Amino acid sequence: VEAVLAKVAAGKAASGFGAKSINKFFEAGRTPKASELRQYAEGQGWKPAQTDGGPLKYLDENGISRVTIKQGSSRAPGSAGPHVEFKSATGQRIDAFGNPVTRKNPGNHTSIDFDL
Numbered sequence: 218v219e220a221v222l223a224k225v226a227a228g229k230a231a232s233g234f235g236a237k238s239i240n241k242f243f244e245a246g247r248t249p250k251a252s253e254l255r256q257y258a259e260g261q262g263w264k265p266a267q268t269d270g271g272p273l274k275y276l277d278e279n280g281i282s283r284v285t286i287k288q289g290s291s292r293a294p295g296s297a298g299p300h301v302e303f304k305s306a307t308g309q310r311i312d313a314f315g316n317p318v319t320r321k322n323p324g325n326h327t328s329i330d331f332d333l
Contacts, residue, residue: 239284239303243313243327250330251286254301258284273333281308288331299331 239257242249251273258275259265263283266274275284285302302325303311311317312324319325 240314248328248330249301251299251301251333254284254286254329255333277306279306281306286329286331286333296326299329300326301329302326 239254242253242257255265255273255275261275261277261283263275263277266276266282272285272287274282274286277283281304283304283306287296287300287302289296289298289300291297301313303313305311305315309317310320310322310325312322313327316324
């Protein structure tokens with residue numbers, strides 16, 4: 218049992234989304250601040266990247282954009298307000314709780330308070 222629990226914990230740590238992770242900011246319907254998500258991403262050792270006029274992204278050691286903080290754009294349906302998008306260590310789009318989502322899924326556009 219201990220070996221199984223260790224593997225589960227290692228998997229959650231590798232994905233960056235586990236018990237002591239990003240999902241704590243979204244509990245009980247809480248709307249997190251972009252600055253909190255930035256602090257979380259930097260605490261994981263992920264590096265910021267941003268093109269002119271583009272969203273703030275945090276890349277892991279493999280170059281995968283794990284957290285993307287967006288101000289919102291009326292050009293993309295469902296993306297008008299400030300939101301955050303997440304990806305797993307394998308590059309799969311996920312929601313704040315680690316569940317797989319698609320590009321247009323509401324879970325891929327999790328509302329935030331943009332305070333950057």
